[in-house]
Amino acid sequence: MLTCDGLRLAQDDFALRADLRLPKGRVTALIGPSGAGKSTLLSALAGFLAPVAGHIAWDGVDLTDLSPGARPISILFQDNNLFPHLTVAQNVGLALRPTLRLSNTEKAQVAAVLDAVGLTGLGGRKPGALSGGQQSRAALARVLLGDRPVVLLDEPFAALGPGLKAEMLDLVRLKLAGPERLVVMVTHDPDDAKRIADDVVVVADGHAAAPVATAALFDHPPQALADYLGKRVG
Amino acid sequence: MARGAFAVTPRWPGALTGALVLVLTLGTLAAVALRAQWDGGLSTADWAAIRFTVLQAVVSAGLSVLLAIPVSRALARRRFAGRQVLITLLGAPFLLPVIVAVLGLLSVFGRGGILNAGLGALGFAPLSVYGFHGVVLAHVFFNLPLATRLILQGWLAIPAERFRLAATLNAPVGRLLEWPMLRAVGPGVFLVVFLICLTSFAVALTLGGGPRATTVELAIYQALRFDFDLGRAALLACVQFSLCAGAAVVVWRITGQDAMGAGFDRVVQRWDRGRAIVDGLAIGLAAIFLLVPLGMIVLRGLPGLGDLPASVWIAAGRSIVVATISATLCVSMALSLALWGGRAVAVIGVLPLAASGLVVGTGAFLIVYPFVNPARLALPMTALVNATLALPFVLRSVAPAVAGIQTDFGRLGAALGLRGWAWLRIAVLPRIARPLGFGAGLAAALSMGDLGVIALFAGDAQETLPLAMYRLMGAYRMESAAAAGLLLLALSLLMFWICDRGGRVDADM
Numbered sequence: 001m002l003t004c005d006g007l008r009l010a011q012d013d014f015a016l017r018a019d020l021r022l023p024k025g026r027v028t029a030l031i032g033p034s035g036a037g038k039s040t041l042l043s044a045l046a047g048f049l050a051p052v053a054g055h056i057a058w059d060g061v062d063l064t065d066l067s068p069g070a071r072p073i074s075i076l077f078q079d080n081n082l083f084p085h086l087t088v089a090q091n092v093g094l095a096l097r098p099t100l101r102l103s104n105t106e107k108a109q110v111a112a113v114l115d116a117v118g119l120t121g122l123g124g125r126k127p128g129a130l131s132g133g134q135q136s137r138a139a140l141a142r143v144l145l146g147d148r149p150v151v152l153l154d155e156p157f158a159a160l161g162p163g164l165k166a167e168m169l170d171l172v173r174l175k176l177a178g179p180e181r182l183v184v185m186v187t188h189d190p191d192d193a194k195r196i197a198d199d200v201v202v203v204a205d206g207h208a209a210a211p212v213a214t215a216a217l218f219d220h221p222p223q224a225l226a227d228y229l230g231k232r233v234g
Numbered sequence: 235m236a237r238g239a240f241a242v243t244p245r246w247p248g249a250l251t252g253a254l255v256l257v258l259t260l261g262t263l264a265a266v267a268l269r270a271q272w273d274g275g276l277s278t279a280d281w282a283a284i285r286f287t288v289l290q291a292v293v294s295a296g297l298s299v300l301l302a303i304p305v306s307r308a309l310a311r312r313r314f315a316g317r318q319v320l321i322t323l324l325g326a327p328f329l330l331p332v333i334v335a336v337l338g339l340l341s342v343f344g345r346g347g348i349l350n351a352g353l354g355a356l357g358f359a360p361l362s363v364y365g366f367h368g369v370v371l372a373h374v375f376f377n378l379p380l381a382t383r384l385i386l387q388g389w390l391a392i393p394a395e396r397f398r399l400a401a402t403l404n405a406p407v408g409r410l411l412e413w414p415m416l417r418a419v420g421p422g423v424f425l426v427v428f429l430i431c432l433t434s435f436a437v438a439l440t441l442g443g444g445p446r447a448t449t450v451e452l453a454i455y456q457a458l459r460f461d462f463d464l465g466r467a468a469l470l471a472c473v474q475f476s477l478c479a480g481a482a483v484v485v486w487r488i489t490g491q492d493a494m495g496a497g498f499d500r501v502v503q504r505w506d507r508g509r510a511i512v513d514g515l516a517i518g519l520a521a522i523f524l525l526v527p528l529g530m531i532v533l534r535g536l537p538g539l540g541d542l543p544a545s546v547w548i549a550a551g552r553s554i555v556v557a558t559i560s561a562t563l564c565v566s567m568a569l570s571l572a573l574w575g576g577r578a579v580a581v582i583g584v585l586p587l588a589a590s591g592l593v594v595g596t597g598a599f600l601i602v603y604p605f606v607n608p609a610r611l612a613l614p615m616t617a618l619v620n621a622t623l624a625l626p627f628v629l630r631s632v633a634p635a636v637a638g639i640q641t642d643f644g645r646l647g648a649a650l651g652l653r654g655w656a657w658l659r660i661a662v663l664p665r666i667a668r669p670l671g672f673g674a675g676l677a678a679a680l681s682m683g684d685l686g687v688i689a690l691f692a693g694d695a696q697e698t699l700p701l702a703m704y705r706l707m708g709a710y711r712m713e714s715a716a717a718a719g720l721l722l723l724a725l726s727l728l729m730f731w732i733c734d735r736g737g738r739v740d741a742d743m
Contacts, residue, residue, distance in 0.1 A: 046645075046649060047648070048645055048648070067648065067651075068645070068648040068649045068651075069648055069649060069650060069651025069652070069653070070651065073649075074649070075645075075649050077645060077646065080642045080643055080645075080646055081646060083643065083646070083660070083661060083665075085664045085665055086660070086664075094650050094652070094660075095650070098650055098651050098652045098653075098656045098660070099656055099660075100660055
């Protein structure tokens with residue numbers, strides 16, 4: 001369970017409050033208008049933004065003071081998820097060893113995870129030689145190999161077309177989601193949430209609401225979400 | 235983004251570099267200030283040196299900028315075969331050892347040069363290249379290309395849409411677009427050239443001299459080497475520092491932006507082409523002015539290359555070692571400062587701009603003199619001081635690249651737990667190979683051609699190639715000097731090329 005206790009974030013004139021309990025074994029979507037603080041919340045969870053007040057904990061262990069690399073968390077950003085000068089295999093291998101010196105067993109693990117995401121035989125290429133969808137798969141492969149219990153997705157598939165994006169979300173659902181793992185994804189598209197999220201957290205008006213089951217939420221949207229969805233359609 | 239939240243590299247290398255730069259700039263300044271003979275004040279000769287220094291710098295900078303305007307305009311609006319080569323060549327004088335360029339100019343404009351040979355054949359009296367106009371000529375030779383490149387950037391920065399708009403309105407492009415650009419860019423370029431000419435030593439040493447054509451830098455050298463008057467040398471060093479620091483502050487305020495950017499390859503399409511002959515003339519004359527002296531170096535140098543004295547080859551070996559050490563040092567310093575980041579670094583990185591080789595050299599001389607014969611430290615000192623003086627230029631090429639990596643990949647690195655050496659090796663070094671190679675090449679070439687610090691410190695046993703060449707010229711052994719000049723030119727360009735090339739290998743990203 002990922003908990004945010006009395007979490008308060010501030011950046012310039014922007015502020016966000018969050019008291020959340022996000023249980024493992026679920027895919028949770030953060031949805032809300034742009035500028036509401038979805039990505040900021042993710043940044044704080046990953047350790048890139050120090051909270052003004054409050055605590056972040058995983059299974060009762062306080063993470064607030066840990067550096068990003070030391071947290072049990074993997075994150076995929078909107079872009080720059082791969083080093084362009086390293087091969088795909090090297091990029092993925094960084095999840096195991098941040099020195100690039102892999103043993104033969106580890107190399108086999110890298111090859112296996114590339115197989116799992118459908119990149120068989122492409123380990124020797126550099127990211128620039130891959131399509132957008134393949135790059136996303138490579139980044140997912142690294143997260144998969146890192147095998148950390150929390151995975152944060154900050155709209156990493158936003159630049160893909162609708163078909164490819166759906167494919168990636170399904171891949172997340174299939175490969176990343178599991179009984180021991182929590183996946184938190186930022187999205188501004190309700191269809192993304194409906195496609196793979198078990199729960200939805202509405203982030204609006206400087207506040208992150210408690211998670212609600214996806215179907216129930218969209219059947220009876222609270223005012224903040226209704227406003228957002230309405231504006232989107234109109 | 236606040237970097238402090240996830241700093242991934244240790245701060246001590248940056249701090250160490252910062253301390254070193256502070257010692258070499260402000261520390262040496264303190265040394266000269268303490269030793270300076272304040273009570274005697276400045277003599278008439280000193281005032282003459284100050285006047286000459288400022289006057290020649292103003293005239294050199296003014297001429298460079300004025301002449302650069304038609305040349306850069308022509309390059310901005312014409313497309314012709316060899317344009318790219320010519321623009322690349324405009325960057326070459328920065329790498330050209332001053333003493334070599336002076337020899338090239340002498341072979342054109344000097345007493346026995348081709349110009350006077352022509353004038354003599356027509357029955358005119360020969361022109362003298364020594365003194366005020368010789369110094370200005372050499373400075374324009376060096377800085378016209380720089381000014382042209384800088385102003386060309388300004389020209390190319392005018393958006394093509396504006397020219398299109400002006401064309402549809404039938405508006406005067408010159409008054410509407412070009413004059414405002416020149417007013418914005420011109421003063422900065424003038425000041426940069428002015429600052430470079432203020433610290434000119436080797437040109438004044440070879441083409442100036444005497445009571446009427448001595449720069450402050452040259453006066454420092456003479457006070458130290460000939461009169462061994464440490465108090466006066468120190469006082470002059472203080473004067474020189476004030477001049478440079480004043481100019482540097484103004485330069486830094488006016489020209490914040492990158493002075494060595496890219497993007498010269500496009501020609502803005504415009505509809506007011508002007509007279510082709512005017513542009514052709516501007517480009518042609520500039521090319522002749524720049525290329526003929528360079529050609530003369532090759533022409534005059536080749537015959538003597540075979541029977542250069544062994545001492546010159548040994549000096550060349552020394553120069554290569556010094557330049558290699560200096561470049562390594564400079565790049566390490568630039569990298570550690572860039573990784574440190576922040577405002578203090580920006581200040582430390584430009585501090586050497588206000589320092590000059592002779593001021594730093596004099597300070598260092600005063601610091602080591604009580605303990606050890608300065609000649610014994612000549613080579614390490616040359617490497618160290620040149621690395622420091624080249625630091626601002628190398629930092630300008632490396633720091634934006636490092637900052638870009640922090641912005642683009644800092645969070646990814648932090649999330650993956652890449653820190654310290656691993657971060658440097660896996661993320662930073664491969665991505666900055668190009669600017670790093672370019673910077674190393676720059677530092678190596680600058681150190682290779684240095685004739686400032688070395689002249690202050692060296693005895694016979696520490697002769698570098700530029701110094702050996704200068705001594706050959708002083709002994710009127712012009713054929714050997716020309717051959718040594720060609721060798722120096724070739725080695726400088728070769729060292730730059732190797733470093734720059736090294737950074738480009740396998741740089742597919």
